[in-house]
Amino acid sequence: xxxxxxxxxxxxxxxxxxxxxxxxxxxxxxxxxxxxxxxxxxxxxxxxxxxxxxxxxxxxxxxxxxxxxxxxxxxxxxxxxxxxxxxxxxxxxxxxxxxxxxxxxxxxxxxxxxxxxxxxxxxxxxxxxxxxxxxxxxxxxxxxxxxxxxxxxxxxxxxxxxxxxxxxxxxxxxxxxxxxxxxxxxxxxxxxxxxxxxxxxxxxxxxxxxxxxxxxxxxx
Numbered sequence: 001x002x003x004x005x006x007x008x009x010x011x012x013x014x015x016x017x018x019x020x021x022x023x024x025x026x027x028x029x030x031x032x033x034x035x036x037x038x039x040x041x042x043x044x045x046x047x048x049x050x051x052x053x054x055x056x057x058x059x060x061x062x063x064x065x066x067x068x069x070x071x072x073x074x075x076x077x078x079x080x081x082x083x084x085x086x087x088x089x090x091x092x093x094x095x096x097x098x099x100x101x102x103x104x105x106x107x108x109x110x111x112x113x114x115x116x117x118x119x120x121x122x123x124x125x126x127x128x129x130x131x132x133x134x135x136x137x138x139x140x141x142x143x144x145x146x147x148x149x150x151x152x153x154x155x156x157x158x159x160x161x162x163x164x165x166x167x168x169x170x171x172x173x174x175x176x177x178x179x180x181x182x183x184x185x186x187x188x189x190x191x192x193x194x195x196x197x198x199x200x201x202x203x204x205x206x207x208x209x210x211x212x213x214x215x216x217x218x219x220x
Contacts, residue, residue, distance in 0.1 A: 014141075020050075020133070020137060023049070023053070025165070027049065028046065032163075032165055032166040033165060033167075037112065040118065046129075047125045048129065051128065054129075054132040054133045054137035057137065058137055064191075066193040070193035074194040074201060075197060075201055077181075077185055077190070077194070078198045081198070082205060085174070085177075088212075089212040102170035103170055105168060110207065118208060122207065123204050124200075127202075130199060131198075134155060134158075134159045134183075135183060135195055138158060139151055139183055139186055139187075142154050143155075156179040159176075160172060160179050160180075162175070163175035182195060185198070
């Protein structure tokens with residue numbers, strides 16, 4: 001097994017992974033717990049910082065390209081995850097007492113900035129950066145240490161755990177499902193270009209274009 005960074009003085013690769021995860025958890029806490037009006041600025045800054053870390057420390061990621069087949073695979077996988085969330089939305093609203101309110105809290109973030117701007121932030125920065133960091137940096141390093149599938153499982157748990165700081169149980173669960181989905185695709189061999197398309201398309205479609213269900217205020 002490849003123990004990246006192992007040596008007589010320790011494992012600097014492991015230390016970098018730990019530092020990256022600590023930075024991600026702190027950044028997510030600041031992003032979701034800070035003043036609501038500046039949420040999207042903080043979220044974009046977090047994406048730039050974590051995506052930049054991944055690109056700096058994983059040279060292979062700097063060679064990422066998006067070809068036609070990556071677009072097709074990414075869009076198809078995004079559609080599959082959307083179908084999962086369509087079903088899950090109904091279950092959450094029926095089973096969890098606060099599920100409807102928590103879902104509404106997430107969609108209310110749409111109102112903070114113009115929709116075109118949000119689409120650009122999600123598609124060009126936030127979605128790609130999350131794939132570069134979580135699947136490209138975290139999961140790859142875990143995979144080199146523990147194996148692809150165990151690394152994917154640990155990485156998806158770490159991704160979901162980062163959302164615990166939101167205080168929104170429904171969002172925490174949704175992040176766990178999405179993280180497991182993209183981690184499984186990555187472990188199965190989906191290239192980073194396709195993962196980026198999948199994440200970006202799913203973010204824009206689910207959050208801005210056709211939410212899994214409309215908020216009560218929109219039904220009136």
